Amino acid sequence: MQPELMLVVSTIWLFVLWFGSIALEATGMERRKARFQALSALTGTGFSTREAEEVVNHPRRRLIAGWMMFLGSIGIILFLLIIVIIIVVGVKPVKPTSPIILIISALPAIALMVLYWIGVLDKLATVIVSWLKRTAYFKPELSNTEIIYHAGEYSLARLTLGKEAPEVGSKISDTSLAKSNIKILAIERGDKVLFYPEAKEIVQAGDHLIYYGRTEEISEASQK
Numbered sequence: 001m002q003p004e005l006m007l008v009v010s011t012i013w014l015f016v017l018w019f020g021s022i023a024l025e026a027t028g029m030e031r032r033k034a035r036f037q038a039l040s041a042l043t044g045t046g047f048s049t050r051e052a053e054e055v056v057n058h059p060r061r062r063l064i065a066g067w068m069m070f071l072g073s074i075g076i077i078l079f080l081l082i083i084v085i086i087i088v089v090g091v092k093p094v095k096p097t098s099p100i101i102l103i104i105s106a107l108p109a110i111a112l113m114v115l116y117w118i119g120v121l122d123k124l125a126t127v128i129v130s131w132l133k134r135t136a137y138f139k140p141e142l143s144n145t146e147i148i149y150h151a152g153e154y155s156l157a158r159l160t161l162g163k164e165a166p167e168v169g170s171k172i173s174d175t176s177l178a179k180s181n182i183k184i185l186a187i188e189r190g191d192k193v194l195f196y197p198e199a200k201e202i203v204q205a206g207d208h209l210i211y212y213g214r215t216e217e218i219s220e221a222s223q224k
Helices: 003-026 031-043 049-056 059-088 099-117 120-133 215-222
Strands: 144-151 154-160 183-189 192-195 208-214
Touching: 003 031, 003 059, 003 099, 003 120, 031 049, 031 059, 049 059, 099 120, 144 215, 154 215, 208 215
Parallel strands: none
Antiparallel strands: 144 154, 154 208, 183 192, 183 208
């Protein structure tokens, strides 16, 4: 395999990884987790039990991860097939690759890494994720709970309200979370964040409720 072809394949691999992580983030997954799960799915390694369950138990995340696993497997198979063809069939010697061609082939991958380093890709990812969340496909039908942080018997969690979630249209005081003595710390609504919302605040479809409480109570409330 010539160096320029390897560089092109590497660039495509990075694009697939980036777009896959954006798609996972659009489902409500935290960015760092989304990137780790995208990398895990693409390479078939690195899964952790709790975070893997967050993917497997979510229909859209499961579909995205499945496609990334498929693309990752296809890439490995193609790479091995090329190696086998080279060994078995043999190839004629080729001229050394021109430095200019190598530089041109490497530019996309280098550009991606530079843009990531200076934070441009993060800002672009935020814009794309915001747009995706407004599309019909990424709007959840029901509620989806995600544990953000866990310490001892307590957890910080994030509840994404789908358009058909039973909490939609209710006051915070009437939600299953409030009735379970769970403290709602904030509501993410589009580009706005409502800190320490009042009990009379009406929750809307697409809201993300950030709350804190006993892990056992959070688990019970999410099943109601």
